[in-house]
Amino acid sequence: MEEQLSERGKRILEAVIEDYIATAEPVGSRTITRSHELALSPATVRNVMADLEEMGLLASPHTSAGRIPTDKAYRLYVNSILEAKQNLTAGKRDEIRRRCRMAGKDPAEMLKEASRLLSTTSSYMGVVMAPRMAANVFHQMEFVKLSSHRILAILVSQNGTVQNRLLETEEEIPQEDLVRMANYLNGMLQGLTLAQVRERLLAEMQSEKVRYDSLMAKAIALSEQTIRTDSTEIFLEGQANILDQPEFADAAKMREIFRAFEKKSLLLDLLDRSMQAEGVQIFIGSESPLLKMEGMSLVTSTYLTGKDTVGVLGVIGPTRMGYGRVIPIVDYTAKLISRLLDTE
Numbered sequence: 001m002e003e004q005l006s007e008r009g010k011r012i013l014e015a016v017i018e019d020y021i022a023t024a025e026p027v028g029s030r031t032i033t034r035s036h037e038l039a040l041s042p043a044t045v046r047n048v049m050a051d052l053e054e055m056g057l058l059a060s061p062h063t064s065a066g067r068i069p070t071d072k073a074y075r076l077y078v079n080s081i082l083e084a085k086q087n088l089t090a091g092k093r094d095e096i097r098r099r100c101r102m103a104g105k106d107p108a109e110m111l112k113e114a115s116r117l118l119s120t121t122s123s124y125m126g127v128v129m130a131p132r133m134a135a136n137v138f139h140q141m142e143f144v145k146l147s148s149h150r151i152l153a154i155l156v157s158q159n160g161t162v163q164n165r166l167l168e169t170e171e172e173i174p175q176e177d178l179v180r181m182a183n184y185l186n187g188m189l190q191g192l193t194l195a196q197v198r199e200r201l202l203a204e205m206q207s208e209k210v211r212y213d214s215l216m217a218k219a220i221a222l223s224e225q226t227i228r229t230d231s232t233e234i235f236l237e238g239q240a241n242i243l244d245q246p247e248f249a250d251a252a253k254m255r256e257i258f259r260a261f262e263k264k265s266l267l268l269d270l271l272d273r274s275m276q277a278e279g280v281q282i283f284i285g286s287e288s289p290l291l292k293m294e295g296m297s298l299v300t301s302t303y304l305t306g307k308d309t310v311g312v313l314g315v316i317g318p319t320r321m322g323y324g325r326v327i328p329i330v331d332y333t334a335k336l337i338s339r340l341l342d343t344e
Contacts, residue, residue, distance in 0.1 A: 004055065005055075005076075008040070008048060009048055009051065009052060011036075011038060012032065012038070012040075012045055012048045012049065012052070013052055013057055013058075013069075013073060013076070013077070014077065015027075015032045015035075015036045015038070016032065016049070016052075016058060016067060016068075016069060016073075017069045017073060017074065017077050017320075019031060019032065019035065020068055020069055020320055021320045021321070021322055024245070024246040024247055024320060025066065026060075026061055026065075026066025026067060026068050027066045027067055027068070028065060028066040028067075029042040029043075029045040029046040029049060030042045031066070032045050033045055049067055052067075052073075053067065056070055056072050057069065057070055057072055057073040057076065058070065058073060069319075069320070071284050071285035071286050071287065071319060074284045074285070074297070074319055074320075074323075075284050075287070077323070078282055078284070078323050087328060088328050088329065088332055092121065092329075093332060095117075095121070096117055096121065096329075096332060096333055096336060097336060099113055099116075099117045100113060100114060100117070100333075100336055100337065100340055101340070107130075107131075107159075107160065107161065107341060108130065108233070110337065110340060110341070111128045111130055111233075111235055111311070111313075111337070112128070112235045114126070114128050114235070114313055114333060114337055115127060115128040115235035115236060115237040115313070116237045116238075117333070118237070118238075118313065118314070118315050118329065118330070118333060119237040119238025119241060119315075120238070121329050122238075122315045122317065122321075122325070122326050122329055123238075123241055123244075123317075124238060124241050124242070124315050124316060124317030124318075124321060124326070125236065125237065125238040125239055125241060125242060125315065125316040125317065126235075126236070126237045126238050126313075126314075126315060127234065127235070127236050127237075127267070127271070127313065127314055127315070127316055128234070128235040128311070128312075128313040128314075129232060129233075129234050129267075129268070129271045129311050129312050129313070130232060130233040130234070130235070130311055131159065131161060131232075131310035131311045136157035136158070136159060136161055136193065136194050136310070137157055137158040137159070137191065137192070137193055137194075138155075138157065138158070138189045138190065138191070138192050138193070138194060138197050139156045139157055139158045139190075140155075140156050140182075140186050140190075141153065141154065141155050141156070141182050141185050141186060141189075141223060141226065142154040142156075142182050143178035143179075143181060143182050143222060144175075144178070145173070145174075145175045145178055146166075148172045149168055149169050149170070149171075149172060150166060150167070150168060150169075151166075151167045151169060151173070151178065151222070152164060152165070152166060152167075153165040153166075153167050153222060153223075153225070153226040155226050155227060157194070159310060159341065160341075163226070163227075165225065165226045167222060167225050167226070169222075173218065177215060177218075180215065181215065181216075181218065181219035181222065182219075184215075184216060184219050185219055185223050188200070188204070189223075194227055197223075197227055198224075198227060201220055201223055201224050201227070204216075204220050205217075205220050205224075232268060234267055234268070234271070236267070239258065241317075242254070242257065242317075242318075245317075245318050247295065247318055247320070248295075248318070253295075257296070270283070270298065271300070271312050271314075274298070274300040274302070274312045274314065275302055275311075275312050277302075278302050278304075279301060279302070279331075280299065280300070280301045280327055280330060280331050280334075281299075281300050281301070282297065282298070282299050282300075282323070282327075283297060283298040283300075284297045284319055285297060285319045295318065295319055296316060296317065296318055296319060297316070297317060297318065297319045297321055297323075298314055298315070298316050299314050299315050299321075299323070299326050299327055299330050300312050300313065300314030300315075300330065301313060301314065301330050301331055301333075301334035301335075302334065303334045303335075303337040303338045303341070304338040304342075310341070313330065313333060313334055313337065314330050315329070315330055
């Protein structure tokens with residue numbers, strides 16, 4: 001697509017996109033010649049815009065003589081026209097650092113605050129997906145006897161995530177046996193991801209050794225109840241910001257969009273797709289696997305702990321979002337969260 005565009009075509013397409021991002025109004029040739037130093041007549045600009053429309057980069061709403069960018073145009077803009085590596089101002093970086101650190105050492109509070117600051121700094125929706133438990137690496141497990149048939153199971157991952165589970169047992173288990181169980185499991189499971197842990201536990205349950213060792217069998221059963229990898233928390237802030245966008249003034253469309261965000265499984269599918277590669281990922285309009293995201297874009301980045309990808313954060317907004325402003329916000333926030341989580 002880029003090879004088919006002349007330098008003049010690129011400049012005019014960029015002008016249309018920037019004007020539409022700023023105004024949400026269809027852009028005409030006369031508007032472009034007035035607001036951009038192109039040294040071209042309105043007639044020349046109009047001819048180039050007609051060519052861009054034939055290429056599928058501009059569309060003409062039936063209510064206006066102006067043009068609006070298509071999803072293809074935004075993709076070209078993001079990939080090759082926009083200087084996406086714009087730096088945040090020192091003041092903006094300081095604000096993001098201050099707000100993340102104010103959340104304290106609790107990873108959940110830090111991620112919740114990250115979703116808020118992504119929303120306020122972008123003026124769109126901020127979204128953060130907490131670490132997938134299945135990707136966490138096992139560090140240690142501990143069993144604490146609370147009463148004759150109640151046990152507190154404590155699972156600690158290498159990234160500092162702690163899961164507590166209250167377990168009910170049919171028979172009473174002495175605390176010294178609970179300690180031996182934990183030592184056995186800690187030695188066997190060290191360094192495995194929780195997804196690998198579950199596979200290892202299933203294999204151990206079938207082994208002859210466990211069948212003839214009641215203490216090991218009980219340890220496997222307790223750990224199976226303790227380790228859950230299917231729960232993932234999503235922090236979503238700033239839904240009301242979408243109400244301020246003129247393209248979403250239609251009430252029916254707004255209800256459709258909000259219903260999509262209320263379905264956790266749909267958001268998880270979209271964010272999981274964002275985790276397939278490190279760094280900033282951009283989904284524009286119809287590129288989204290969610291049909292309800294038509295007319296909206298998602299800019300995400302993975303955040304890391306050490307070498308392991310643990311989660312994803314980003315900004316959801318209209319396809320005409322200011323990508324040059326949003327991309328560095330998302331990129332910087334993800335890198336900052338990675339550093340803060342890595343030091344905790």
